[in-house]
Amino acid sequence: MPEQTPACDLSGIREAVCIHTKKITDACRDKDCVEDLRVYLTRDSQAILDRAATAKARCVELIHVDMNVESVPYNNGFYTLDLTFYYKVVADVTVCGTRPVTVYGLAVFSKRAMLFGGDGSAKVFTGQSCNCCGGQNTSAPKAVVEVVDPMILASSAVDACNCGCCCQELPDLPQCVMACFDDELVLSGECRRLLVTIGQFSIIRLERDTQLLIPAFDYCIPTRVCSEGGAVGGAESPCDIFGRIEFPVDAFYPSRNEPCIQPSESCTGCYRTTNR
DSSP states (O other): OOOOOOOOOOTTOOEEEEEEEEEEEEEEEEEEEEEEEEEEEBHHHHHHHHTOSEEEEEEEEEEEEEEEEEEOTTSTTEEEEEEEEEEEEEEEEEOTTOOOEEEEEEEEEEEEEEEEOOOOOOOOOOTTOOOOSSOSOTTSOEEEEEEOOOEEEEEEEEEGGGOOSOOOOOOOOOHHHHTTOSSOBOOSOOSEEEEEEEEEEEEEEEEEEEEEEEEEOOOOOOOSOOOOTTSTTOSSOHHHHHHTSOOOGGGTSOOOOOOSSOGGGOSSOOOOGGGO
16 A cells, blocks of 8 residues: 655744745765875975885865866856866874874865756855956856765885876965865975875755745744853852753764654654554
8 A cells, every 4th residue: 555645734834934945956876986086295204205215194174175166168057067176185104113203294186077057147245255357157057076085995005206296277266265174285395295195975966046936834943041151150060050951872883764744743754664
């Protein structure tokens, strides 16, 4: 017998309201394995690697993503997304059998995707924007990229002259990327190079502004009382405030597969496989 979706109780609808939001026009997910990605080490880190016997990457952190959206000629509604990912790589280096020394540097990975973004000829102006003479094409959709920190799959230290990696020119670094390093990066003239292979999961989508008419049940009134712990001379001690904080069980155990709404109370039927 086919599964029935619970009837939607509309008695609680207060009014119909018009909201301004983002509509996803197209989206895709990617699973990238980037092999032998060159790491541009800081000056001190490069000096250590040049004398190193072994090197092993410890972790990699995504610190920034540059996105550029361009329309595809003769293919109305489609756009190319040029994405540049900037990573901070931390590695452990052993010099002459001593204890491992931590080194770090920058790795850069670029890719392109094509998604449908729809047609839009209207230019959008807000109180915080200035687009007087040309400037950015505000009729293009907005690109959004969601990425979890990549995982290290392999790493190696090789002589620069024997490096088989692609020696592409490093793009201009955004200020927020440069601020993540307290020393200048070595771009050339090194004796050895650190190469890493990383695995990355990402979701890429294009969004456009739109207006939707939705049912409103009630206003969102906060129910939690504001804490006074940050006030100077507060009556409560830090231990009293800490005592009211619930133990973070989810931080110690994997996420549990629980339904967001009980199926009997849902208008659309929030079912999970484990509950069927």
